[in-house]
Amino acid sequence: MPSIILVYPKWNKIPEQTEFHLPPHGPVCVAAAIPEKYSVTFIDENVDELDFSASVDVVLLSMMLTCQLPRGREIADKFRSLGVPVIAGGISTMLHAEEVATFVDSIFLGEAEDGRLAGVLEDLENERLAPKYDYFHDFPPIESVGPARRSILNQERYVYRGVRMVDLVHASRGCRFNCFPCATAYLGGRQFRPRPIEQVVAEIEGIDNNRLFLVDNSLAQDKKWVMELFEALKPLKKKWISHPILDEEDVIAKAAEAGCWYVYQAVFDTSDVIRERVKRLKDHGIGVEAAVLLGTDNQDADYIKRLVDFLLEIDVDMSEFSILTPFPHTPVTATYEKEGRILHRDWSRYTTAEVVYQPKNMSPETLQEMYAYAWREFYRDVPQSLRMARLFTDLVRKEMADGTYQSPKLSGDRKWLKN
DSSP: OOEEEEEEOOOOOOTTSOOOOOOOHHHHHHHHTSOTTSEEEEEETTTSOOOTTSOOSEEEEEOOSGGGHHHHHHHHHHHHHTTOOEEEESHHHHHTHHHHTTTSSEEEESOOTTTHHHHHHHHHHTTOOOSEEEOTTOOOOGGGOOOOOGGGSOGGGSEETTEEOOEEEOSEEOOSOOOTTOOHHHHHOSSOEEOOHHHHHHHHHTOSOSEEEEOOSOBOSOHHHHHHHHHHHGGGTOEEEESOBOOOHHHHHHHHHTTEEEEEEEOOSOOHHHHHHHHHHHHTTOEEEEEEEEOOTTOOHHHHHHHHHHHHHTTOSEEEEEEOOOOTTSHHHHHHHHHTOBOOOOGGGOSSSSOOBOOSSSOHHHHHHHHHHHHHHHTSSSOHHHHHHHHHHHHHHHHHHHTOOOOOSSSOGGGGGGO
C-alpha cells in the first residue's frame, strides 16, 4: 500500500495569546480526497513530532498561513534530499505559488475534491507528476465536498486545560464580500457556494464532539440559506461558534436556538452600530470575541486607545488584536505596493503580531507599541486565562443543563465548574 505523510508545518504563535491548538481543517479536507488505497499519516507539527526517517512514498504539505512557508521549505528540502517527492497545497501555497514551486516537486492550486487530488497521486505513481496542477477558481461541484476525514487527528492533542476543543466544519465556501485586508475573494471566488444542508447535517451528526466551529467565511451572505441551516442544526443540539452572523434580530435568535454560543465579531470602530451588534448577541446568550485589526489608515495611537476603552465598555468577552498585515493578493497589499509602504517580505514575521509595513498616521515602532498596549490594557483587570475559564465554565454548565454534555474521554471538564 503506497504511504503518504500529510504535514501541517509549525509556526511561531502570537506570544500575547493564550496557547491552545485547534485541529486544522485544511488537512482533514485534503485527507478526505485521498483514495483509500493509500495509507495516510498526519503530522500537525504544532502538536506532533515529524520523523524524517519514516518510510514514505510521498509527502503532502498542507500550508494555510504565510508564516508556515519557511518551515514548509525546510521540510521539503529534507525529504527531497532523501529522495521523497513533495507536493504542496493549501491557502499559502495558492498565495505564494511561484515561490513554493521552487522548493517542492509539484504544487496543487485549488480545491481537492471531485477526484482531482486522486488524479495527482495517480500521476505520481505512473511517473508523470506535473510541476503544477492548476484548478484555481475551477471549483468542483459543491455537492462533491463530503465529510472531512477527522480520523487522522490525534484528538488527545487538541485540549485546553482538560477541555476538549472544538472540531471544525464548514457549511459553505466562497465569499461575496471583498474586505480590504482579506484574500478570501482571491482564493475562493466571490460567489457564495453553500453546501447542501442535508450533507452538512449528516457530516455534523457523524462528528464525535458536541463542540463545533463553523469556519465558513461569513454567515451573513444569504439569509434564507442561513435560516434553513440553523433550523436544521437545532435538533442536533450541538454547541458551536462561528465567524460573524447576519446582524438581524430573527437570525441571531435562530442561531442561539440552534446552539450558537460564541461569535468572532470584527470590531472596526467605536460606533453605535458595533455597540448594538454586540448587545444583540449577548442578549441572546452568545459570547463575543472582538477581532480587532490595528494599523488601518484611519487609526493613530489615540484612536487605538479609544478603541480599547470601547471594547471594555461594551463588555466583549474576549478580544484578539492583530496588526494589519499585507498578505499577497489582498486589496490592501495592492495599495501598499503602489505606495511603497511594505517594509520586507520575511514571511516568518508575517504573523499579524509584527509590523511589516509603514502605517499612515504613526511610525512602525509606535504601532508595535500600541499593539502591546491593546493586549495589556484589555486584559489588565481580568486576565485572558480567567476570561477563557469563565467561557468554558459557562459552556459546560449549559451543556449539563440541556442534557448535551458529553462525559470527556480525554480529561476532566468538570474542573471548570470548581472555579
